[in-house]
Amino acid sequence: MSEQIKTLFEEHDIKFTTARSSILEVLKEAHHPLNYEQIKEKMSVVMDKATFYRNIAKFEESGIVHKFEADDRKWYFELSSTTHAHFICEHCHQITCIDVDLGKVEGEVKSIVLKGTCKECHV
Amino acid sequence: MSEQIKTLFEEHDIKFTTARSSILEVLKEAHHPLNYEQIKEKMSVVMDKATFYRNIAKFEESGIVHKFEADDRKWYFELSSTTHAHFICEHCHQITCIDVDLGKVEGEVKSIVLKGTCKECHV
DNA sequence: TAATCAAATGCAACTTAGTTGTGACTTAGA
DNA sequence: TCTAAGTCACAACTAAGTTGCATTTGATTA
Structure with a gap:
């Protein structure tokens, strides 16, 4: 796990789990928003979609991740950065x-x- | 039915039905985008949702109606106008x-x- | 290191906006 | 009015995302 991600967990007081770091690892590597399916494909660990969505919700709450809907009835996720x-x-x-x-x-x-x-x- | 809507049907070679004119009537009156539920409430006739969505699809094809997703997993519809x-x-x-x-x-x-x-x- | 416990996970069942198949019914045109 | 093509209602379906609950995990304390 990268130092950058470890720091994110600490800064936002989020418990570390392999599932969570795996999601963030993928989002960090991607340089554009991804949906659940795309993230699932790239993840090193297998996790239930309930786990995925609950963790994403947690990240959102903390402002680490930003989500939006495209035109395909799917949510797209990316690490928060300046508004673009x-x-x-x-x-x-x-x-x-x-x-x-x-x-x-x-x-x-x-x-x-x-x-x-x-x-x-x-x- | 308003002349404006009658003209829309003719211009786009779309067969006239009460269901269709009812949908367009509502969209014409509204001055902001509406979703299925909102349109249903305002419509003077009752129609099945399948009919609604199929007619909306037809309108879209013809470019009469424009749709987009908000952040609530619902489609919002409005009469096409200049891009805003x-x-x-x-x-x-x-x-x-x-x-x-x-x-x-x-x-x-x-x-x-x-x-x-x-x-x-x-x- | 072992015990503890709140929090995270996996599973399965659920929700719901929107879609599709089909037989009955309208509409426009002859 | 008659007819064919297109539209309709109904019901069954789809799929992304959510929820409830029993089990597991990981930070904390002893």
């Missing part, structure tokens, strides 16, 4: 992180999701 | 339409969803 936008292509379903300048928006924005056709799929 | 953003408050779950200036984004953007805390809920 996600572009979801309706054709290839690829999710990419992008920087956008919103200008002024009233209220506090926590997530931004754009949908459409990415430049690869756009004719 | 939706702000979903994580506290009061109110969905509001807002104008944002995205600057340059590669690809073609069809929908923009912002989530966070609206100014009413923000302390």
Whole structure:
């Protein structure tokens, strides 16, 4: 387990378990949001989906992980970082992180999701 | 039925039915996106959810209606108009339409969803 | 190191928005 | 009015995510 992840557990007063570190390990390696299925495939340990979702909920509560819905009725997860936008292509379903300048928006924005056709799929 | 809706059916070569006009009537009156339950409540006729979703699918195909997922695992529908953003408050779950200036984004953007805390809920 | 106990896990059953198959019924057009 | 193509209601289904509960695990204390 990486030092970075160990520190996350300590900072947020979360009990260490192999299941939890395995989830965070995957999210740390990925550089874009992943859903349950994708994370499951990459994880080194096998765990029940109930365990997965409960741990994700814990991470969310602590602000370690951020989640959002794409257009496929699935939750996508990523390690929290500065607020940035996600572009979801309706054709290839690829999710990419992008920087956008919103200008002024009233209220506090926590997530931004754009949908459409990415430049690869756009004719 | 309003002339506007009658015209929509003709323009898009969609067969007229009471179920269909009832759905569009509700969407026309609403000035923000609604989900199935909300539309059902407001509709003057009773229809099966299968009928509802199949008709919505038809409208989408024709580009009359636009849909997106909020953060509650439900689809929200509205009449298509110029591309604008939706702000979903994580506290009061109110969905509001807002104008944002995205600057340059590669690809073609069809929908923009912002989530966070609206100014009413923000302390 | 062993005992303790709150917290985490696995399993199975459940929830629910949305989807699909099918036979009966409408609608538009001749 | 008659007919074919399309639409409808009903019921059964799908699947991501949730919940209850008995068992296991890991941080803490002795």
